[in-house]
Amino acid sequence: MGTTQLETVPEPKYWHLKTVLSEALDSEFAIGEILPNERELAARFGVARATLRQALEQLELEGRLQRRRGVGTTVAPPRMGVAVGDRAHSWEDADDAAWQPVDSTEAEPPAAVARLLDVPPGTLVHTVRRTRVSHGQPIAAELLYVPSDSVAVPAIDTPPGAPRARAVLRELRRVALEGREQSVELGSARADDAKQLDRLPGAPVLVVTTRYTAAGHTVAVAVATYRADTCRLTFGDGPAVELLAS
């Protein structure tokens, strides 16, 4: 019992490196400032570049750094709070500049979405693509799935692209909604989402799945992909949570 054996577990180098870098970011760098390049940092700390990169990846995952190929590594600003749960329904604000409709097609939804929509696999549904922008930055890409019997107009004679997307949303606004369920999970950006989000494929994202219900059945399902590096999703009764976790 008296043997105060300190664990002789050598902390991984990249972990220690991450701590050192994190403290340096707090004390010696300003937001937006560019760091020395990876080869120089690795040499400065006496580690291989791959090890240095492991530390940088962690810091990027935590939203402390931003890395862009061909440019460099910069100190990221604090994550922005993004409300995903406090407005009644995200398509009700017609003038809201947050969501920009991109286009709309009729397509077969993924199997998981078909189950949520409670339609047979293979059913064609309106598929509206939207982008959410905040502070001039794309922060989310969304696919909104709307079964054809939820909206009156098939939008077949509406010009494709944004106009057709707006037409579906306009029809959707006429539906009296009664409830909503949401879930959040970690994912990695598909190629198309990554392009919209200005990230590389595989970048970590927060996937928000929303099911909208009315009159006891599912009206629409939205799958929104938020940049995990720059976004903090806020829910709640009141105004957005203002501050970060430690």
Add this chain to the structure above:
Amino acid sequence: MGTTQLETVPEPKYWHLKTVLSEALDSEFAIGEILPNERELAARFGVARATLRQALEQLELEGRLQRRRGVGTTVAPPRMGVAVGDRAHSWEDADDAAWQPVDSTEAEPPAAVARLLDVPPGTLVHTVRRTRVSHGQPIAAELLYVPSDSVAVPAIDTPPGAPRARAVLRELRRVALEGREQSVELGSARADDAKQLDRLPGAPVLVVTTRYTAAGHTVAVAVATYRADTCRLTFGDGPAVELLAS
């Protein structure tokens, strides 16, 4: 699982590898089944082990795989839905087996939490540590910060450990709460949280920060760290969302 030769495509090898593995997981493996080890998989696909690992890391991030040192890589079950927003207040269910109190101390909270609590930096607050368990697995580690003026009993003569934690929660239950704000962001597990969650330090986690308010001021702040690989956080008016995004 096929041993198809990888073509020279503009797509990164690890990305293509991830796709191939993902399809193999769907069609050729059962949940819980153990995969061939990394060296053999790498040889089978004709890539370096590091490249294979990049693909496995992505699949683990998406909750498709589970890797344990000394054991192997197994096919993960679908993520479990975890309700974090539908019960009024998570300490009101005295008999709820979900949250297990661990201990409680009086300590100085992190600066960000002090701001949320609206107390001067350096103030001592009750700090209750709890673990959330589901299906026999630890899924979350939480630190609950309660300013001393929120609860009557300083719990100074209560035995340390779980009894003291329970005492603070008991007092907290007497407070009439009026609101709550929550935020979700991506983080990486600190060493202590990682130990509680049975993961390695740095593992990806979903950090849920909750601010509880009553009579116009903040009563408590909870910072809960959920395993991002196994959990899908659910919010909403109704029952938990049942299905996953594609």
Add this chain to the structure above:
DNA sequence: TAGTGGTCTAGACCACCCC
């Protein structure tokens, strides 16, 4: 064109788990 981060290789050793 020069410089950045992104990908990839072929090794090595270590920490951990189970037999």
Add this chain to the structure above:
DNA sequence: GGGTGGTCTAGACCACTAG
């Protein structure tokens, strides 16, 4: 002890950006 995943090295080349 034998096998697993985790860490680390010292290179190489590629994709992208900017001056």
